[in-house]
Amino acid sequence: MELFPGNRLVLATRNEGKVREMQRLLEGRGVEVTTAAALGLPEVEETGTSFEENATLKAESAVKASGFAVLADDSGLSADALGGAPGVYSADWGGPERDFGKAMARLGREVKAAGDDRGAKFVSVLVLLWPDGRRVEARGEVRGTLVFPPRGEGGFGYDPCFIPEGEDRTFGEMAAEEKARFSHRSRAMEALMRELLG
Ligand SMILES: O=c1nc[nH]c2c1ncn2[C@H]1C[C@H](O)[C@@H](COP(=O)(O)OP(=O)(O)OP(=O)(O)O)O1
Numbered sequence: 001m002e003l004f005p006g007n008r009l010v011l012a013t014r015n016e017g018k019v020r021e022m023q024r025l026l027e028g029r030g031v032e033v034t035t036a037a038a039l040g041l042p043e044v045e046e047t048g049t050s051f052e053e054n055a056t057l058k059a060e061s062a063v064k065a066s067g068f069a070v071l072a073d074d075s076g077l078s079a080d081a082l083g084g085a086p087g088v089y090s091a092d093w094g095g096p097e098r099d100f101g102k103a104m105a106r107l108g109r110e111v112k113a114a115g116d117d118r119g120a121k122f123v124s125v126l127v128l129l130w131p132d133g134r135r136v137e138a139r140g141e142v143r144g145t146l147v148f149p150p151r152g153e154g155g156f157g158y159d160p161c162f163i164p165e166g167e168d169r170t171f172g173e174m175a176a177e178e179k180a181r182f183s184h185r186s187r188a189m190e191a192l193m194r195e196l197l198g
């Protein structure tokens with residue numbers, strides 16, 4: 001039996017970094033993956049106050065516009081020193097131009113000003129939604145340490161300022177397959193597949 005109608009899955013994200021990671025995580029599952037950008041789907045206002053809410057908003061909008069099954073990710077970096085900020089506002093800290101050099105500089109300043117606790121976690125919430133309303137949700141987290149100034153050119157977003165627990169290099173210094181071994185998104189995807197396939 002087909003998991004998705006037409007065996008097709010739409011990634012409801014505009015973030016190329018996420019698209020690359022999600023495509024890699026779905027490889028070999030016999031699913032034809034396409035993206036919101038490729039289908040020209042409308043952008044979504046992320047008005048929720050939780051990762052779950054925003055992932056749901058993105059998934060619902062893309063299902064409505066495309067008629068296909070959809071996978072949405074809402075994610076972010078939560079600094080212990082800042083009570084979990086930037087959290088769901090992680091993308092907003094990059095400004096309209098999505099300048100994460102600027103966002104990481106701000107994060108460094110604010111963390112130091114707040115007492116310099118370097119503990120942090122990345123969170124990813126995935127929502128899989130079918131046109132018939134069936135829905136599966138999963139969360140993945142990875143704890144780690146913030147490092148300033150940022151290091152490495154790999155990955156995207158805040159990757160250069162985050163060292164996952166037990167490692168000594170940032171996500172920005174890792175190859176894609178290495179980041180995928182620890183990442184919040186990989187963990188969420190594993191949890192999603194467990195939910196889905198039992
Ligand atoms: O693995 C990651 N490595 C580095 N940074 C990350 C990661 N995962 C999330 N982040 C940061 C940057 C991103 O911009 C924001 C998520 O915001 P979020 O609204 O979920 O995604 P987005 O606006 O970039 O794309 P979209 O909403 O179209 O899926 O958190």
Ligand SMILES: [Mg+2]
Binds near residue numbers: 046091
């Ligand atoms: Mg977004």
